[in-house]
Amino acid sequence: MLKINIIGAGILGLWQAYRFAKAGHQVHLLEQSETLFEKASSRLAGAMLAPFCESEASQKELIPHALKSLELWHEGPCEIHTNGTLIIAPPRDRIELISFAKRTIEHELVKSEKLSKLEPALEGRFDEALYYEREGHLAPRPAMETLLENIKKLNGQISLGFKGSLPHANYTVDTRGMGAKSDLKTLDKTLRPVRGEMVVVHLPDLKLHRPIRLLHPRMPSYIVPWPDDQYMIGATVIETDDDGPITLRAGLELLGSAFTVHPSFGEAKIIEFNAGSRPSFSDNLPKIVLEGDHIFVNGAYRHGFLLAPLLAEMVLAYIEEGVPIEGLFQ
């Protein structure tokens, strides 16, 4: 049994803590905020488990890793919905649908009949869609709560409002996101923030069963069903270190895209407007950086939920069995 510090209670840190605790190690999860998830980028995530859609941006090499990670989600304690993903485009942007199909695999072009079976609420609104049957999604905040409860059940210790020097441990797994920027810089790893903005609405009158992505040449967006008749509408991707509140323009664009998917969104109540930063390396892929007994896991970009279980498995295998960290996440 090893003593393991995990710094940061975002999705990366929670999975590391959960996985190490489950393997029988003595875990201490340290989080700087007094309130859980207050500063974690993950609380703003869409949490789509979408290996195929996410590979659209020239990152096909991600797919096998993402699929492995998806399996780990299924073996874990959280509730996962495997209802697939639907990609739609307004008729005038149909070319975006064709182009998206060309750049991804494992999809089916569904026409209005099947589409209206999958999502009756969209009947008559869209003639066709791309359906990625194997993809899933989860509710990020409940999933984070579930992981936390399991860490506690497995006798993991949790310290909120943590400041100062680290407790003694065999290894420290550091998942602080942008908080680790200067430490990573000394190791020649440049972390940058990629801004994302999102909206949460409450709409009991509409039932969507899976994430819907709306393609648009300038502003692609997605709607993810959350528990309690809530929908998360996201998300912008902006290269800036500005981490201030959401802009009016982003809000308009996100709300406008929801309205395009279904006019019922016009009656939705806005519960939350939010903005945050995705910690990212220059290839937009997460990295495991070894510095003696201090192991950085960072730079999840848009893939935090998708890849967190796999990254935890890799760090565990490295520490327990010396399995080297190689390939994409090196």
Next chain:
Amino acid sequence: MTSSQLHLYGTSLSSRLIMGTALYPSPDHLTQSVKAGGAEVVTLSLRRETAGEGSGADFWEHIKALNVHLLPNTAGCRTAKDAITTAQMAREIFGTKWLKLEVIANDDTLQPDLFELVEATKELSSQGFQVFPYTTEDLGAAEKLLSAGAEVLMPWGAPIGTGRGLMNPYALRTMRSYFPDIPLIVDAGIGAPSHAAEAMEMGYDAILLNTAIAKAGDPVAMAAAFKLSVEAGRLAHQALIIEQRDMASPSTPVAGTPFFDLDNLN
């Protein structure tokens, strides 16, 4: 213009491919694509991206590390006033007088608003900017832009991001012959390397593009393809392309051809 160097506001350049920096899958893809394309000038947007207050954003550091000339643009501006304010901020942040002036008239076509464009060119030139206006093939607007102080013109091939190539080759040819000595850059609408080669064969001085490379399946390979096509088009233009004719003209002279079939000799 037979010189192999391109001169833009007194700066000499060897590469005739100008690349945008938006829409890439990651900053690493951007860096590798700019290297593969051999671009010496890149455009970048001040709006939202890199406009963080205070110390330069990390993305901006990444662009600086490319070590190429910067051509900030006023993408997304809808009025001359808006464009002028953005331009002033760009000069401050990026430390260059160069400016790709873009004033958009319409969200569906992203076509330039020529009236606002001329007005902003006049004002910005008087403030010492070196303006690269994104315009159409309209010769009247082109003349007004030149008299407003622009020394380079950037007509569109097709609307931004459409990838349709040169939609009005006749007008682009006319523009080229009408302004033989003005640097003309086809900006926007390029989709395939053949489109870039076509414009270069017509005698255009350079090509500016973004989406065609950034959104390609393999951006780095596509950047290399565009580098070759721009060079091929330029070389072909300098080498004088033959005139089209109506009747076939044999490439091997018929007179003196032996009567026997060479293949059957052995």
